[in-house]
Amino acid sequence: MVPYISYTHNGLPVFGGLDRRNSTRAFEHALCQICERPLERWFYVLVRPQDEGVGYATEPGLHPPCLKYSEQACPMLNGTRATYRPDNVIARHPAGRRCDDPACRRCPATAPSAESQVRAGLKADDWDAWMLSADQYELHRDDHGTAVGIQLPSEPKRVRRVRVSPERKRGLALMAALKELGI
Known part of the structure; x- marks a missing residue:
């Protein structure tokens, strides 16, 4: 299965390369x-x-x-x-090559995002899955009014750990121990 928000060009998907147009469309229309x-x-x-x-999730929502x-x-x-990858995956992927269509609007989309440049080569992030209800769906917009995320509510319905680094495991264990002591 090719995720909807994956960059695809020349019939080739780039796993890990996000298509900002599809992400924005997914945010605006509450699509998975x-x-x-x-x-x-x-x-x-x-x-x-x-x-x-920052108070918002940068990727569109998902069905369970x-x-x-x-x-x-x-x-x-x-x-x-x-x-994370040390370089721009789209630029070196076959999907990043120019196609034969001179009017193609997808060819120039190979520039890395600011976020991917910042995290290039860094340690993978910890991830949680927050369950929300439809009435908690609220968009976060940039200065141009473009939807760039989903606002995180103060009380999600459920939080489940997805990827937990060893450092985070130690921190969570320490927090649990302090809570158990009443601190």
Whole structure:
């Protein structure tokens, strides 16, 4: 299955390369980032610690079965990759090559995003899956009014750990021990 938000060009998908146009469309129409169907009453958003800090998730929501698929297929979520790619995957991927259509609007889309440049080669993030209800679906927009994320509510319906680094495991254990002591 090719995730809806994956960059695709020349008939080739780039796993790990996000298509900003499809992401924006998914945000605006409350579509699943994997299957492109409308989100239902209950859905998940994938949240990193830095997303909590800014108050919004940077990826579109997912249906519960699509989250399960993502957890199995995505090396960032399932822990098989320890770091982000050191370079722009789209630029070196066959999908990043110019096609024969001079009017193609997808060819120039190979520039890396600011976020991918910042995290290139860094340690993989921790990820949680936040379950939200349809009434909690609220978009976060940039200065130009473009939807760039889903606002994180103060009280998600459920939070499930997806990828937990050893450092985070120690921190969570320490927090649990302090809570148990009443501190």
